[in-house]
Amino acid sequence: MSSIVTITFSPCIDKSTSIPSLIPEKKIKCAPPKLEPGGGGINVARAIKKLGGEATAVFPSGGYTGKFFDHLLAKDNIPAVIIETGNETRENIIVLDESTNDQYRFGMPGTELSEDEWRQCLKAVEELKDAAYIIASGSLPPGVPLNIYAMLAKIAKKMNAKFIVDTSGEALKHAADEGVYLLKPNLGELSSLAGKKELRPGEVKNIAKEIIAKGKCEVMVVSLGAAGAMLVTKDITEKITAPPVVKKSTVGAGDSMVAGIVYFLMEGKTLVEATQYGVACGTAATMNPGTELCRKEDADRLYSLIQKGNIH
Template sequence: MAIATLTLNPALDVTTCTEKVRPGHKLRCSPPRFDPGGGGINVARVITHLGGEAVAVFPSGGPAGATIVQLLEEQRVAILPVPIKGATRESFTVDEGRPGDQYRFVLPGPGLSDDELATLLDALFGVEDVSHIVVSGSLPPGCDPAILKRIGKRCAEAGVKLVIDTSGPALAACEGAGAWLIKPSLREVVDLLGREIRSEDDEMAAARELRKRGFAEMVVVSLAERGALLVGEGVELRVPAIPVEAKGTVGAGDSMVAAISLAASQGKGIEDALHYGIAAGAATLMTPATELARKEDVDRLYAGTASRG
């Protein structure tokens, strides 16, 4: 079965490199790289690269939106772009030196009208033979976070598992949305609960609290260089990160969500799915700029985790 993804605020990711970022100077840059971006789009790209079936649903407007469509078609990612009046945003990443620091500039994106949102949801739930829907990324300006509860209700009616990866008010709106799985970072959990988390016991307790409050059946908390933890029905575990040489950080979380969702759609258990997700996140760290995980790297890293038990 397929996985449908929804990106409410996509972006054309533009990446370049300069020797040194300094104020007041013309910064000579390398030729830019263009990638289709936004959480759900990245999830669909990774699922497709890993050999799964995904359909990316997203709003598209202006030259950046047209470029995203073209790039996804070139990558043979199945898409359902919904035309909008506004212009799709761009995000700009500058790598300083080789290797060096990375600067990420993120624009807000266009607002969506009620009619445009309704058309997006109709397109999303019009995808056939879907086992999971992944809603990932930020909300566009002015978008009511309650849209996640609307999506959750329709998922429940359709018998589809909902995966949400978002932050801020949108993450807070996940409470009671009926999600199967959410994947906040530890910092996002701290911001959501409004208290410091000082120990591993605190981390696990926070994930339990989110699950008890109805944020999701499964709560995966990403812990950056320490890996991730999972709390679900009858299962609590930690999976350590896989040490790799990091060349970029863009899309690592999206890759984790993609691999977890793909493994679950294929009938794998949640523990196995989390190991696969950790491998996909690590594989993306190995790639430069906005490039995402390569299947051969994911398979190799995942096989390594399996061999360690």
């Protein structure tokens, strides 16, 4: 049976809370914290589960925080291949200031991995032989080479799996130079991939076509925040508008989008349908507070709105 695999080199425990107001020097009383396992590929696997699918998450995990991380992920019933590491898994803190409704996101540095540890992660992916889709998502921690997603792209080709990358900067450039199945940059990531300072939405199509023509990817889904997304392949150019919703938090929108795309592709849907579902899932994620990912019922409702072209 074919399957979905995600790889996350820099997983984290996301600790979310809220406070009456952010004031320096004073003790601030926080609401009971919510703890969730996070990091790009981890979120994608969790969102796929919420949509009714299944993905195996491959990730490094270390120390007491790592054990706790593994426990949180197991509570969500996510199949996991865990590479034990010497250093502790990191924790991030997300704080909502209720007086302003501003959300502060404190990200701790990624846990350094040794060469032996990151090589074990690659080997673990290689051993998941029935993978139809491999998704690499998220930043790279210290110790991991910037061309690791290019190495994974090679592995995916050997395995006959479709490789999807959602990352930024140099890691994204290296992956694209090797050639992958699908890239999901936002506007900022696309402009840096194209070596430009800034991009206007009107330029997206031509830039994406150029990147595809150079063999860097077969499919590009450029996410455009509240505006939705643009799907580009050699033959397709399709703008998908996001339905208007009351936005609570955009954290996890990109990961929910990737989850929706892969979940639908795995179900045998077309690229246009999969991108429409991806937009529905990304937008559904913004309806929830904090780090909460998309809910299936919201995603399904938004998808039917998109399909009917019933968006104003």
